[in-house]
Amino acid sequence: MRFVKYMTAPILMAALCSFWGCDKDEDHLSEAVLASANTLNFEAERAAEKIITIYADADWVTEVPDWVTVTPDSGTGVMDVTVSVTDNMRDGAEDNPRKATLVFKGRTLASRAQVLITQNGDKYRDVKEYTAGELAALADETVISVPSAIVVAVTTKGFVISDDKNTDNIFVSDATTVAVGDKISLLGTKSSDSQKLATVIDCDEVTVLSGGAVNYPEPEDISAKIDDYTSSKRGYVTVKGVFNGSTLTVSENAKYSVSVVDAPASLGLSALTGHIVTVTGYYAGLAEPVQRIMATDVEDNGLNEIVYFMENFEWLEPYSAAGSAGRSVETDDLSANAPALTSVTVDGVTAFDAVEKLGYKFIYDKNDNKRIYLQQRTTSNSARPAITQVSFFLR
Numbered sequence: 001m002r003f004v005k006y007m008t009a010p011i012l013m014a015a016l017c018s019f020w021g022c023d024k025d026e027d028h029l030s031e032a033v034l035a036s037a038n039t040l041n042f043e044a045e046r047a048a049e050k051i052i053t054i055y056a057d058a059d060w061v062t063e064v065p066d067w068v069t070v071t072p073d074s075g076t077g078v079m080d081v082t083v084s085v086t087d088n089m090r091d092g093a094e095d096n097p098r099k100a101t102l103v104f105k106g107r108t109l110a111s112r113a114q115v116l117i118t119q120n121g122d123k124y125r126d127v128k129e130y131t132a133g134e135l136a137a138l139a140d141e142t143v144i145s146v147p148s149a150i151v152v153a154v155t156t157k158g159f160v161i162s163d164d165k166n167t168d169n170i171f172v173s174d175a176t177t178v179a180v181g182d183k184i185s186l187l188g189t190k191s192s193d194s195q196k197l198a199t200v201i202d203c204d205e206v207t208v209l210s211g212g213a214v215n216y217p218e219p220e221d222i223s224a225k226i227d228d229y230t231s232s233k234r235g236y237v238t239v240k241g242v243f244n245g246s247t248l249t250v251s252e253n254a255k256y257s258v259s260v261v262d263a264p265a266s267l268g269l270s271a272l273t274g275h276i277v278t279v280t281g282y283y284a285g286l287a288e289p290v291q292r293i294m295a296t297d298v299e300d301n302g303l304n305e306i307v308y309f310m311e312n313f314e315w316l317e318p319y320s321a322a323g324s325a326g327r328s329v330e331t332d333d334l335s336a337n338a339p340a341l342t343s344v345t346v347d348g349v350t351a352f353d354a355v356e357k358l359g360y361k362f363i364y365d366k367n368d369n370k371r372i373y374l375q376q377r378t379t380s381n382s383a384r385p386a387i388t389q390v391s392f393f394l395r
Contacts, residue, residue, distance in 0.1 A: 144190050
């Protein structure tokens with residue numbers, strides 16, 4: 001890298017100092033330097049020169065990459081300069097693309113104009129092959145070749161790939177039409193998105209090699225830890241909540257909601273507003289106040305609505321009578337007889353089975369140690385005779 005410093009002749013400097021009494025060590029460089037362009041791109045071979053304008057209120061100098069030439073490489077005030085590059089060749093063929101920063105500088109770090117110089121070349125010369133599971137560990141801007149990967153999710157802006165061991169999951173920002181289960185190869189550049197999760201950009205080639213199916217791992221349920229969940233990888237997760245047309249509300253007390261990122265129409269989310277849904281897919285980072293998921297599956301658990309229900313279970317009275325059930329609920333008599341639903345039978349059907357046949361579902365197995373027991377209570381009023389109602393209690 002060359003550094004050229006503008007210097008005033010000693011005799012002239014002495015004369016100026018004698019007139020103005022200036023400090024001998026003062027650097028007569030500009031307080032402000034600007035350039036008319038921020039970036040310049042050149043072809044790999046026989047690239048044409050480019051002219052830009054430098055704006056300064058005094059002297060300026062340059063820091064120049066060794067394959068770039070600036071003419072002139074120092075000056076005073078506003079000047080046009082010519083920028084040229086050498087051919088980007090190696091062993092008679094185009095080398096990898098290259099870039100460097102050309103600096104026009106004044107007195108301080110603040111008085112610097114930086115111009116990014118890029119030159120075309122063979123992007124995939126000497127490119128290394130990687131598996132999908134190796135991409136996350138690579139530095140951003142690494143040029144990659146992936147000879148085989150599996151498409152595990154599809155969005156409107158790209159797709160997620162993995163290897164056959166589900167080592168890691170990488171989003172590919174590309175418009176190529178692929179389907180879940182496709183085995184593909186690709187050429188592109190490794191990068192990271194705004195959530196610092198690995199992605200592939202600037203894909204120059206995506207080839208579908210064959211179709212297939214995906215063996216998904218067991219998803220991690222993040223519903224109960226939606227406000228605390230974070231990950232540096234695109235893990236396979238699942239979450240349940242109420243869909244409001246754009247996000248899932250997991251809990252009224254949760255600080256974060258869940259967004260299905262760039263969901264394809266095939267997931268049918270547009271018809272599920274107001275429904276309780278379970279979304280399964282790949283974690284796509286936190287963009288407060290929203291946790292993001294690239295979905296592979298959306299399960300509709302029905303409308304989120306309040307159902308008012310009343311049942312006095314008086315049809316179970318024959319069972320309570322057959323089991324000589326007492327009235328501990330009504331009389332607060334803890335010694336009253338309390339037969340289990342599984343132990344009382346009428347016409348060959350247990351009370352437990354009778355309840356289930358009507359559509360009720362117990363949250364425990366009938367062979368569990370926990371039991372639900374029959375009891376009776378009598379209610380009456382002046383308008384109608386006493387009736388027997390059946391009560392349950394869990395012991």
